[in-house]
Amino acid sequence: MIETVALTGSTNADMMVRADAGAPEGLWLRAEQQDGGRGRLGRQWLSPVGNLYCSTLVRLRPDDPPAHLLAFVTALAVHDTVLHILPGCGARLKWPNDVHVEGAKLAGILLERRGDAVVVGIGMNVALAPDVPGRSVTSLRDLGAMTQIDAQAVVELLADHFAARLAQWRSVASATLLDVWCAAAHKPGDAMAVQRGPGDRIEGVFEGLAHDGALRLRLSDGRIETISAGDVDLVG
Numbered sequence: 237m238i239e240t241v242a243l244t245g246s247t248n249a250d251m252m253v254r255a256d257a258g259a260p261e262g263l264w265l266r267a268e269q270q271d272g273g274r275g276r277l278g279r280q281w282l283s284p285v286g287n288l289y290c291s292t293l294v295r296l297r298p299d300d301p302p303a304h305l306l307a308f309v310t311a312l313a314v315h316d317t318v319l320h321i322l323p324g325c326g327a328r329l330k331w332p333n334d335v336h337v338e339g340a341k342l343a344g345i346l347l348e349r350r351g352d353a354v355v356v357g358i359g360m361n362v363a364l365a366p367d368v369p370g371r372s373v374t375s376l377r378d379l380g381a382m383t384q385i386d387a388q389a390v391v392e393l394l395a396d397h398f399a400a401r402l403a404q405w406r407s408v409a410s411a412t413l414l415d416v417w418c419a420a421a422h423k424p425g426d427a428m429a430v431q432r433g434p435g436d437r438i439e440g441v442f443e444g445l446a447h448d449g450a451l452r453l454r455l456s457d458g459r460i461e462t463i464s465a466g467d468v469d470l471v472g
């Protein structure tokens with residue numbers, strides 16, 4: 237079920253309230269606009285009318301795979317949705333869970349967990365690409381999607397793709413899921429810079445993922461850094 241509201245602060249915050257009240261897995265909430273949209277690493281997510289802002293809920297079961305892999309599951313579902321709409325657009329995943337087209341960000345994902353509840357929040361630029369200083373940003377419309385492809389149409393497709401990827405997460409080995417993610421992402425040997433925190437930026441080349449999904453970065457002296465949280469810029 238997909239509920240839509242005109243305006244809220246953050247669909248992630250709203251979904252956490254629903255989760256605390258016992259909402260079941262599979263519920264979706266979409267807002268036409270957010271005035272307190274939350275991004276990764278404490279950033280704000282600009283949320284004007286026209287784009288997709290939605291959250292869904294996953295209830296962790298005792299024998300589920302590791303919950304942090306839901307970041308990869310969600311990225312794959314968003315990637316599936318984008319390719320469903322624009323099959324030839326060349327969308328790629330960027331660690332851990334951004335969706336880009338030719339270096340421009342198209343969608344972002346924010347997971348928040350409390351107990352057995354994981355709130356999965358997705359923002360996708362459908363009709364417009366907000367100005368984000370220092371960032372290249374694109375939208376489905378910029379990439380050629382027809383005007384019939386509005387945020388409601390996108391969330392309906394996304395809910396189906398997410399359900400399929402969630403079932404895959406529960407049924408295949410984690411290594412297989414990460415291989416599927418890697419096939420849709422930047423390639424080993426790609427140059428990148430990773431911002432691990434304020435003033436902590438390192439450069440290297442992508443060396444694939446560790447077994448838990450952490451990023452492996454080969455530095456110029458040959459050492460491998462394994463990074464669990466950060467912001468990746470593809471360089472060169």
Ligand SMILES: O=C(O)CCCC[C@@H]1SC[C@@H]2NC(=O)N[C@@H]21
Pocket residue numbers: 245246247248249270272273274275276277279281288289290291334343344345346357358359360
């Ligand atoms: O920084 C990122 O890349 C993640 C952005 C996630 C934004 C979405 S919009 C819907 C949901 N509600 C929020 O407040 N954030 C997420």
